[in-house]
Amino acid sequence: MAAGAEQALLRVQDVAVRFGGIVALDGVSFDVPAGRIVGLIGPNGAGKTTLFNCISRLYPCERGDIAFAGRSLLGVPRHRIAALGIGRTFQNLALFRTMSVLENVMVGRHSRSRGGFFSAAVRLPYAVRADAEARGKARELLALLDLERFADSSVAALPFGTQKRVELARALAAEPKLLLLDEPASGLNHEEVGAIGALIRSLRERLELTVLLVEHHMQLLMSLSDWVVALNFGRRIAEGTPAEVRNHPELVRAYLGTAASFST
Amino acid sequence: MSKKLVTVTILLIVLACVLPLVLTNYRTFQATLVLVYAIALLGLNILTGYNGQISLGHGAFYAIGAYAAAMLMDQAGMPYWATIPIAGAVCLVIGFLFGLPALRLEGLYLALATFALAVSMPPILKAHFLEKWTGGVQGIVIVKPDPPAWLAAAGVKLSADQWLYYFVLAIAIVLFIAGWNLISGRVGRALVAIRDHHTAAEAMGINSAIYKSLAFGVSAMYTGIAGALGAIAVQFVAPDSFTVFLSITFLVGIVVGGLASLSGALHGALFIQFVPNIADELSKAAPWAVFGVFLIGFVYLMPTGVAGALRALTRRRSSGKLLHPKEALP
Numbered sequence: 001m002a003a004g005a006e007q008a009l010l011r012v013q014d015v016a017v018r019f020g021g022i023v024a025l026d027g028v029s030f031d032v033p034a035g036r037i038v039g040l041i042g043p044n045g046a047g048k049t050t051l052f053n054c055i056s057r058l059y060p061c062e063r064g065d066i067a068f069a070g071r072s073l074l075g076v077p078r079h080r081i082a083a084l085g086i087g088r089t090f091q092n093l094a095l096f097r098t099m100s101v102l103e104n105v106m107v108g109r110h111s112r113s114r115g116g117f118f119s120a121a122v123r124l125p126y127a128v129r130a131d132a133e134a135r136g137k138a139r140e141l142l143a144l145l146d147l148e149r150f151a152d153s154s155v156a157a158l159p160f161g162t163q164k165r166v167e168l169a170r171a172l173a174a175e176p177k178l179l180l181l182d183e184p185a186s187g188l189n190h191e192e193v194g195a196i197g198a199l200i201r202s203l204r205e206r207l208e209l210t211v212l213l214v215e216h217h218m219q220l221l222m223s224l225s226d227w228v229v230a231l232n233f234g235r236r237i238a239e240g241t242p243a244e245v246r247n248h249p250e251l252v253r254a255y256l257g258t259a260a261s262f263s264t
Numbered sequence: 265m266s267k268k269l270v271t272v273t274i275l276l277i278v279l280a281c282v283l284p285l286v287l288t289n290y291r292t293f294q295a296t297l298v299l300v301y302a303i304a305l306l307g308l309n310i311l312t313g314y315n316g317q318i319s320l321g322h323g324a325f326y327a328i329g330a331y332a333a334a335m336l337m338d339q340a341g342m343p344y345w346a347t348i349p350i351a352g353a354v355c356l357v358i359g360f361l362f363g364l365p366a367l368r369l370e371g372l373y374l375a376l377a378t379f380a381l382a383v384s385m386p387p388i389l390k391a392h393f394l395e396k397w398t399g400g401v402q403g404i405v406i407v408k409p410d411p412p413a414w415l416a417a418a419g420v421k422l423s424a425d426q427w428l429y430y431f432v433l434a435i436a437i438v439l440f441i442a443g444w445n446l447i448s449g450r451v452g453r454a455l456v457a458i459r460d461h462h463t464a465a466e467a468m469g470i471n472s473a474i475y476k477s478l479a480f481g482v483s484a485m486y487t488g489i490a491g492a493l494g495a496i497a498v499q500f501v502a503p504d505s506f507t508v509f510l511s512i513t514f515l516v517g518i519v520v521g522g523l524a525s526l527s528g529a530l531h532g533a534l535f536i537q538f539v540p541n542i543a544d545e546l547s548k549a550a551p552w553a554v555f556g557v558f559l560i561g562f563v564y565l566m567p568t569g570v571a572g573a574l575r576a577l578t579r580r581r582s583s584g585k586l587l588h589p590k591e592a593l594p
Contacts, residue, residue: 056467058463077471078467079466079469079471081467081469090464094461094464094467095460095464096456096460096461096464096465097460097461098456098459098460099453099456099457099460106453107454107457107465107470108468110450110457110468110469110470111468113450115449117446117478117482120445120446120451120452121442121443121445121446122445123445130450131449131450134450170468174468174469
């Protein structure tokens with residue numbers, strides 16, 4: 001691949017997943033090089049979210065391997081994924097709806113802080129410090145994502161686009177190296193889509209993130225991605241730079257069924 | 265913790281300290297039971313309110329705590345105060361162990377498993393082969409502790425009821441502060457996160473298996489300590505005091521008091537201690553029917569519990585001030 005000279009931060013190799021008789025992923029392989037934004041596209045049911053859930057260890061892989069920074073993830077329990085440096089957002093918002101915005105982001109800090117039942121109950125100094133540190137980090141992120149004024153608002157009461165930003169802040173709280181974004185622009189209006197694109201780009205620069213992006217908004221995805229991987233029916237059908245993939249005949253057929261071209 | 269909350273808490277503690285000085289011994293005894301129930305409900309609230317695991321079996325942990333205290337006093341001749349931490353530790357371990365298989369169960373299925381725990385407790389306590397220790401159907405009678413000698417030496421004269429009240433109050437304060445610390449920090453957020461969105465919680469790095477079983481253990485510990493204190497206050501344990509009805513009463517207590525609220529435990533305790541009495545005075549023939557009417561009234565008028573209703577009330581008051589700026593002027 002074009003970015004092949006760099007070290008792959010995430011390496012997906014021949015991954016297969018089956019639910020009952022349905023093949024959700026069928027031998028998918030690709031690399032996500034460090035520091036890049038890789039876009040994952042494909043029609044509904046292509047297996048994009050399934051792949052995310054494999055990386056997050058929510059689904060087991062039937063075959064193949066997923067390696068992060070040279071280490072296989074398949075033996076890692078799902079609650080250890082965040083500590084390794086992989087953060088994610090969810091397609092249909094998965095916020096903690098009874099908590100405030102600040103608390104949601106503080107939960108995102110869980111894997112980077114310490115303290116158990118006993119140390120919390122008797123307020124051991126290190127637990128108190130860890131809590132203060134998590135609060136400070138969360139406030140920093142709220143400022144970065146322009147969410148400060150919502151810090152104490154109940155997260156469920158916020159507009160959809162704002163909730164998406166809260167989810168992003170929560171994912172960033174663990175200081176991930178790799179960020180998995182599952183449709184960050186879905187449900188957003190035109191201006192919000194532009195804003196989220198600019199935000200992802202600036203966050204990548206500032207926080208030196210590597211991003212794996214699933215997005216149906218073609219224009220956004222093509223403008224953000226350094227590299228694009230296209231899936232259909234669980235298989236990789238095309239891979240390349242946005243310009244190369246955009247008019248790839250397989251992709252066009254997958255979306256439209258006939259020969260046509262995307263205008264972006 | 266906000267300034268207002270600190271003030272209210274301190275006022276409450278002062279009030280609680282003065283209470284036995286103005287009440288009769290019998291009323292003091294009732295107030296002691298309110299504190300005991302408040303500790304038990306706090307325990308159940310950590311599990312059900314904050315962590316979202318329904319338990320219909322907390323009466324069993326209350327029973328284990330009560331019997332642990334009674335047996336240690338009766339057979340080992342242990343002083344009453346030394347039995348409290350042991351009862352707590354026993355329930356912590358049993359609760360944790362019960363929490364491990366319970367990890368596989370959610371919602372109604374967990375409710376059924378804990379229900380099984382509650383229904384099996386009285387027959388276990390009556391079991392013939394345990395009779396030597398548990399006293400079988402007869403149960404165990406224990407002696408009400410006297411105020412310690414050093415207190416009398418210091419010139420403070422307290423009745424046994426008053427002393428026990430202060431003893432329970434001190435433990436309740438410590439346990440409520442520990443509960444508050446637990447709930448308001450990293451662990452509390454993790455517990456609520458698991459309740460709100462299990463998958464997302466794990467994606468944030470929360471080991472839900474450990475947190476859920478520890479929540480079970482800590483919850484059982486609180487309720488077990490309450491059981492031990494209750495046994496000492498009532499001076500008697502018997503299998504039929506700990507039927508499934510007790511477990512359901514606890515659940516009623518946390519729902520009426522307010523789920524996922526520390527103060528809700530106190531409101532709930534007042535409800536389960538006094539409303540049956542009031543119902544009994546209103547109708548000797550059908551007290552539980554009256555209790556049922558009270559219960560429906562409470563949940564209808566305060567669907568988020570007493571704690572939720574109080575919260576809404578103070579919020580309305582303060583927003584009312586915003587509407588009428590003149591009122592805010594000195």
